[in-house]
Amino acid sequence: MPRFLHYSDIENVYDDPERAGRLAGTLVALDGEDALVVGTGDNTSPGVVSMVSKGHQAVDFFDAVDADLSTFGNHDFDYGPDETRSLLTETSHTWVSANVYDEDGDPFGAAEGVVPWTVEEVDGVRVGFVGLTDPATDSLNPSAAELTFTDPYDAAASAVSKLEAEGVDHIVVLSHLGGGDDELARRVDVDVILGGHVHSERIEHVDGTLLTRPGVNGETVLEVVVDEAGARAERHDPSNGPETPHLADALRSRLAAAGLDEVVATVEIPIERTADVVHGGECRIGNFVADAYRWATDADVALQNSGGIRSGPPLSGDVTVADLVSVVPFEEPVAVAEVTGAELLDAFRQMSSAVVDFGEDGWWHGHVSGARIVWDDDAAELVEATVGGEPVDPEALYTVALAEYLLHSDHEFPAIQQRHRAGESGIQHDVLAAYAREHGINPAVEGRIERLSASRSKTSN
Known part of the structure; x- marks a missing residue:
């Protein structure tokens, strides 16, 4: 029975090192061999520490929670594509992105290990993952203007067909589409859409697909479970979570240097x-x-x-x-x-x-x-x-x-x-x-x- 520990849009959580530490501690406490820690965009920027570190403070967080999978949000390009590529080389988890292309028209970050889809075995179950980013990102973020963001529904359909050919048991979309998640659920047959972008929490089924959003600034972690009965989610409040002193100390050092x-x-x-x-x-x-x-x-x-x-x-x-x-x-x-x-x-x-x-x-x-x-x-x-x-x-x-x-x-x-x-x-x-x-x-x-x-x-x- 695979579990997905879903966070998104944590943005300025880094500016409060204790709160960031408790968010990380909550994810670590929930983690296990049957779980994957998954982020769905805007987890590197914006914020005070982010501005000083150009998003690289997120590496401290990814390491602390032993992140497994991420996709890109519009703010993950706040400091330009080259800075994003530099950040990717410092992370050890898998970045999944099916509809972002670089300045030359090639899949963004391919040289740094970004993949359009991937298959992970969790608790003996093969789960396929697709990553999608809001196609309006080049308009929402001037620093991303040189990149191309293609139709996410076509990209998802293509990836899903390949995952189905791989014989996966479940398909999960890591989405930073916001309101586009509903359309995605209606057009593409997947089990779960782990969403972000819109800063309000959501746990809802649309056309048989579970849609989730954890909200903003690390206020919530969603624990999503998929089994024979379907998909469901439980909300966890990190405000009283276990501390992660080494992460909090690292962020305080970055903040002091500002x-x-x-x-x-x-x-x-x-x-x-x-x-x-x-x-x-x-x-x-x-x-x-x-x-x-x-x-x-x-x-x-x-x-x-x-x-x-x-x-x-x-x-x-x-x-x-x-x-x-x-x-x-x-x-x-x-x-x-x-x-x-x-x-x-x-x-x-x-x-x-x-x-x-x-x-x-x-x-x-x-x-x-x-x-x-x-x-x-x-x-x-x-x-x-x-x-x-x-x-x-x-x-x-x-x-x-x-x-x-x-x-x-x-x-x-x-x-x-x-x-x-x-x-x-x-x-x-x-x-x-x-x-x-x-x-x-x-x-x-x-x-x-x-x-x-x-x-x-x-x-x-």
Whole structure:
């Protein structure tokens, strides 16, 4: 009876060495000869330690948990394909990837041992594995733009046919497709899809296939069992798991070497930054980030994508540069775009999942500074939009400060593109630090975003 210990999107867990140690300890405690330790992407980046180590801190983790299998997430290419290849040479487990191709059109990482599919014998059972990555990764991550991400369903079908020819007992997909897992389950006959990418937990059957996601930042480990009765999963909370002192010590050493311990401000009322908060509408952390961007660029409006604010502990007490890096842990500048009012109105509409099919239903994808938006959730309509207290003029030109990534992405604020670029300021977390030094960190919810709905309550933490 094979078991799979599933983790994914652990991202900034490395910035809390004790928490990372307990996550590793939980995986080790659950491991055994009948189990495989499996990761499904975004387990090297982003985060503070990741930025300093260019993702190589994950090798400490992989070694500590005796990892067996991994596939790539979009953030595993944050420091460019060559850095990812370098990291692969330091890992001893198997990387599985069926739809990622390198700059020359060859399977990515083949020279470093990456395979499109593999067969593992677990507890006397032959299990086939396929690895898949979101085909939009070259849009989601500018550092991966030189790579090619092919149709994952075709890649899966091809791999599955080869695994079936190998006579395997079960087939498992290691997926970083997010919402694409449902379509995969309907189109390809597999037993289990171990998923990631979307930062919410999931244990659900679709067309007879078990779909799982452990959520984000190592908050959950899923133990998946497959036998004659089918597939099922059990949730494990690592928060009280056994410690792994050698991993925690290694991460503390990397964090200390970062030199990011300068206190830039003091926060008296903790500022939450959970996924529910940043995707729920206007919130204090979103206002802080957007205000900093507009202050640094003197733009008319600032936009911050909710997904770009990483989940973590609240900002509270003495706030250091490292704390602000953990909020937006990306080595990208704040860019300035020049757009028409009509394009700006489209961008405001694209803050809702009802308009842009990205993430979970009901998510809110943006935060603003210098603007006010009224949105009707039930009608999926923009009711009102003002900039500087005046209605947006569709014919006028507006400057917008935003993360450079948004100029590349087709999935978040697609109305604003690279052609709108008009300038840039400093690196995102440096802008936050500079703003905090001058203005402190004391954001409030001010009614910048009002979501009208009879069925949903507004989040304002």
